[in-house]
Amino acid sequence: MDTSSLSQSEILRLNNDFAEWNNSYLTVIDSVEKVNAEFKLPLKNHTVLLIVCIKGSLEVGYDMSSVELVPRSIMVLLPGHLIRKYHPSDDFEGFMISSSIANLANMLPLMSRILVCSLHYKENPTIQLDEEEFLNQVLFRDLLKHKLARSKDHFDLLVINKLCEGIFCETLNNYSKRIHGAINAQCSRGDALFYKFIVEIENSFKQERSVSYYAxxxxxxxxxxxxxVKDVSGRTAGEWIDYYVVNEIKRLLTSTDLSIQEISCKLHFVNQSFFGKYFKSHVGMSPRDFRNKTLLPGF
Known part of the structure; x- marks a missing residue:
């Protein structure tokens, strides 16, 4: 996470029931009914977009499809969809969170759920929540509104970001519970193999980086x-392995005080020199330079 962007965040109060918060990777809008007035449609979506309906209804048109969100329903749209319409009822109440793929990728343990949910719900991205699931979403929303109403120091902004991550985690859990056990029955063999491959990477990427091991x-x-893997995801198997390894290195560099040597050993690189060359080939800078660049000012 590029925490330097947090200090550039802005709160825009448009009226009593609408607030927008955004930085370079995350946007929060409370009251989606104002979206038509603020964003020109149609709009090509380049983020992971979550919409939660609390009250009333909301019709969303995307690509050649249209869905209606009712109370206790949520919708997740992945990058690439063309959003054509937001049509809320007069009594609509809800919220929207938009996050970049890069931001969600920081939550590595959840990546397989993101992938399998995207495969399973490409044609119908909405689900209906039960009462407990819905109350959890509302609690997160209320906490978020409370934080958005305060003056923003570094810690407030970090809490806002973590609350948004919590909402996405809760949502991914809601989706994954509904497809547990259905992945092999309702998706292609290629999709199923890709999902199993991602699960194996999550279990072993800290020790194993060869395609032959996973095969x-x-x-x-x-x-x-x-x-x-290339056919299903657009990335090669090797690229997916590197993706997990590089993001784990970034996480360890920015959120722990482990030395470069300790991180190299933790991820089973043969030596620190090879570790440094590997990271630089993927990121364009040394591990030390990356750590120094992403340190939060004042800490």
Missing amino acids: DKLCVSPKHLSAV
């Missing part, structure tokens, strides 16, 4: 695994 675990050839 052996999944009882397929490295060539077949690479072809399927």
Whole structure:
């Protein structure tokens, strides 16, 4: 997470029931009924967009489809959709959170859920919450509104970001519970293999970085695994492995006081020199330079 952007955040009070908060990777809007007045539609979505309906109804038109959100329903739109319409009822109440892929990628343990949910709900991105799930969303929203109403220091902004992450975590849990056990029955073999591959990466990427290791675990050839992963996701198997490793290195550099040598050992690199070259080849700077660049000013 690039925490330097937090100091550039802005709160825009447009009226008593609408607030927008945004920085370079996260936007919060309370009362989606104002979106039509503030954003020109149609709009190509480049973020992960979450909409929660608390009261009334909201019709959302995207691509060639249209869905109606009713109380206790939520909608998640992934990047690439063309949003054509927001049509709220007069009594609509809800909220929207928009997050960049890069920001959500910081939550590595949840990445497989993001992927499998996106595969399973590409055609119908809405679900209906039960009472407990809905109350959890409302509690998060109320905490968020309380924080948004305060003056913003570094700690307030960090809490706002974590509350938004909590809402996304809660939402991903809601989605994943509904597709547990259905992945093999309702998606293609390629999608199922890709999902299993991601799960294996999450279990082993700190120790293993070779495509052949994961192919052996999944009882397929490295060539077949690479072809399927590329076809389903647009990335090669090796790129997905590197993606997890690099993001874990970034996390350890920015959120722990482990030395470069300790991080290298923790992720089972043969030596610190190779570790540094690996990181620089993917990020464009050394681990030390990356850590220094992303330190929060004043800490």
